[in-house]
Amino acid sequence: MKGTVLITGASGGFGMLFAQAFEEQGYALLLHGRDKARLQMTLDSLKRPQSHRMLLGGLSARKDVDALIEKIMLKDDLVGIVNNAGFGVWGAFEMCESVPQLDVLRVDLIAPVMLAHALLPRLKRQHGFIVNVSSLAGETPLPYMSTYAAGKAGLTFWSEALRAEMQGLVTVVTLAPGPSPTGFRDISGAPKGKGGLFSTSPKVVVEAAMQSLSQGGGYCVPGWRHKALWCLQKLMPRVLSLPIMARYLKP
Numbered sequence: 001m002k003g004t005v006l007i008t009g010a011s012g013g014f015g016m017l018f019a020q021a022f023e024e025q026g027y028a029l030l031l032h033g034r035d036k037a038r039l040q041m042t043l044d045s046l047k048r049p050q051s052h053r054m055l056l057g058g059l060s061a062r063k064d065v066d067a068l069i070e071k072i073m074l075k076d077d078l079v080g081i082v083n084n085a086g087f088g089v090w091g092a093f094e095m096c097e098s099v100p101q102l103d104v105l106r107v108d109l110i111a112p113v114m115l116a117h118a119l120l121p122r123l124k125r126q127h128g129f130i131v132n133v134s135s136l137a138g139e140t141p142l143p144y145m146s147t148y149a150a151g152k153a154g155l156t157f158w159s160e161a162l163r164a165e166m167q168g169l170v171t172v173v174t175l176a177p178g179p180s181p182t183g184f185r186d187i188s189g190a191p192k193g194k195g196g197l198f199s200t201s202p203k204v205v206v207e208a209a210m211q212s213l214s215q216g217g218g219y220c221v222p223g224w225r226h227k228a229l230w231c232l233q234k235l236m237p238r239v240l241s242l243p244i245m246a247r248y249l250k251p
């Protein structure tokens with residue numbers, strides 16, 4: 001075994017594919033998530049399920065993240081973290097309950113920062129890595145998904161700064177995908193058809209992240225459709241993009 005990798009949100013979508021990709025490379029896995037049945041499905045999809053462990057728990061409460069860190073501290077050979085768990089809340093900011101919107105920030109931003117801060121000494125010792133699964137939503141303010149975009153913008157900026165600080169010590173990938181057909185839209189309540197033009201398979205997304213990791217890390221926008229969306233985001237001034245997105249995403 002090459003060491004142990006923690007994957008959060010391993011119960012489906014990108015998380016399951018990350019599990020398969022890291023197992024293929026010979027790592028042991030800690031698969032974290034809240035949904036035991038779906039986490040078990042990820043474990044069952046692996047070739048050596050006996051080499052891996054499921055860790056059940058949430059990430060929105062500080063005590064849950066602390067409990068997770070405590071469990072991981074028992075593993076001396078931790079080499080990598082994939083901060084993958086995340087969700088959004090679709091709807092007008094003032095109409096949506098505040099607790100889930102704050103949970104978006106806790107799960108998508110605060111938990112990755114807490115995990116990385118606690119585990120960096122280990123990762124440095126092993127010349128390990130962190131993959132932060134952010135989003136192209138972090139490149140543009142998103143009306144009607146405002147806290148999600150804010151959380152991902154924070155995650156991208158923090159991850160990129162960390163990447164510079166950790167150069168030569170810990171490899172950091174900031175993964176910024178656009179739309180991809182996973183459970184994400186159902187959980188976030190986002191409408192199905194939106195952004196379909198740019199939809200890219202989860203396989204392409206995870207393969208791009210794995211390639212970036214093997215090449216020393218970086219800011220990774222996967223696939224040509226997501227790259228095209230990124231270019232659009234960069235080219236279009238906010239004065240134009242904000243009203244367009246508001247009209248497009250309005251429930």
Ligand SMILES: NC(=O)c1ccc[n+]([C@@H]2O[C@H](COP(=O)([O-])OP(=O)(O)OC[C@H]3O[C@@H](n4cnc5c(N)ncnc54)[C@H](OP(=O)(O)O)[C@@H]3O)[C@@H](O)[C@H]2O)c1
Pocket residue numbers: 008009010011012013014015032033034035036038057058059060084085086087088103107133134135136176177178179180181182183184185187
């Ligand atoms: N699919 C897209 O279009 C897209 C685009 C850009 C970025 N992303 C990002 O990609 C990452 C993976 O998402 P996915 O697309 O693979 O969607 P997914 O299939 O819904 O997977 C998300 C994972 O996050 C975990 N999660 C959700 N809410 C949580 C909460 N409140 N507390 C703890 N864990 C929670 C879930 O695990 P449990 O329910 O078992 O806890 C689930 O396994 C997310 O960070 C998402 O923001 C997705």
